[in-house]
Amino acid sequence: MDEIEMFLEEAKELMGKAFAHVGQELTKIRAGKANPTMLDGVMVSYYGAMTPLHQVASLTTPDPRTIFIKPWERGTIPDIERAIINSNLGLNPQNDGQQVIINVPMLTEERRKQLVKQVGQECEHGKVSIRNIRKETNEQLKKIKGVSEDDVKNAEETVQKLTDDYIIKIDGVMKKKEVEIMTV
Template identity: 80%
Template structure:
């Protein structure tokens, strides 16, 4: 029984990681509001090494449509602007000599629909991950020696309950993000 519980715990842990990954990916999809996490994947050349933007500057959102990026060193302003443009996020950085300013444009209806599709794709990837974890866990459970078929069946039912729970959580994330995107 302990070995079965280990597999169940591992499955829950992996499903949790899949859910967190989906949540993280959804924060990168902009919903029309300025959010520093929109710039999470951006790397800046800093003394010859590629460094995450948030490690060479402070990012603030003074209002819902603007992000201020204040680099620790003024010489980085050009590098930051270039990195943001190269990231193809559809953002147009400007600078005032002290900091980089990004104005977030209003989303068009067409763009909102594209973003909702993108949210759907990310969530579907998460669901596939959860289902794959279920499949692998069930296969592992069947290989456990020295336990009754009933115990294995019960463990598989628990795996299915976990799967259903995590898929519901992903659906909830999806609904919340879609509502966020479609709100003007």
């Protein structure tokens, strides 16, 4: 029974991580409001090394349409601008000599629909991960020696319930993000 519990705990932990990953990916999809997490994937060339943007500058949002990026060293401003342009986020950085300023444009209806599709894809990736965890856990449960078929069956039902719960959570997050994106 201890072995079954161990597999169930591991499955729960992995599903939780998959759900958290979906949440992180969805924060990178902008919903028309300026948010420093939109720039999480941006890497800046800093003394020859690719470094995350948040490690070379402070990011603030003074209003819902603007992001200020104040680098620790002024000489990195051109590198920061280049990194943002090359990141394909559709953002146009400007600088005032002290900091980089990004004005987040209003989303068009077409762009909103593209973002909703992107949200759906990210959520589907999360669901697939959770189903794969279920499959792997069930395979591991069947390989356990010295336990009754009923115990294995009960454990599989528990894994299925976990899977259903996490898929419902992902659907909830997806609907919330879609509403956020489609709200003008």
